[in-house]
Amino acid sequence: NAGVMQNPRHLVRRRGQEARLRCSPMKGHSHVYWYRQLPEEGLKFMVYLQKENIIDESGMPKERFSAEFPKEGPSILRIQQVVRGDSAAYFCASSPGSAGEDTQYFGPGTRLTVL
């Protein structure tokens, strides 16, 4: 059973460009979460999605960031007009349900570097 897959693993963008991060959840999981790990900081929740629905985006910056999880295909985290402060590791997780006891399984992450 393949785990959570993320691509690309490393992404370099210049200021002002767009970054598009992809996440394929584990087979059978319909709940997807995105977290960000800034240098010297812990992991922070960004957004929670189910198929075709954004359930909670309270952790996502209001400007420039968006996320989707379409009926077909991977979940996408999109960052427009990137700035140096967006440099971080972005992790996707998936779970079979959203109950507290459901384990979230994490992908390997995408490390975004903004030049």
Added chain:
Amino acid sequence: AQSVAQPEDQVNVAEGNPLTVKCTYSVSGNPYLFWYVQYPNRGLQFLLKYITGDNLVKGSYGFEAEFNKSQTSFHLKKPSALVSDSALYFCAVPDDYKLSFGAGTTVTVRA
């Protein structure tokens, strides 16, 4: 809001010695608690979780964790540490459906 705290930024132990990584929690109701490990430039790997029942939870790679309600703690333990256990360890608690993580503890096991 539910939260966890990891009081130690770093833990250093010699190979073969017991390893303990500390975590305390603040939750309302019955807690669900998780431990994850992150190796350099890798994602988080699930180690174990406490739901209810036995206070000693066994997990992957020989790790276990002890749930202590009176001390509101959920410390991660390994009886005999390996150099390969050197990594960053996170305690986490569900806050609604999202995980709230501790700041992380860097474990270094010296040969």
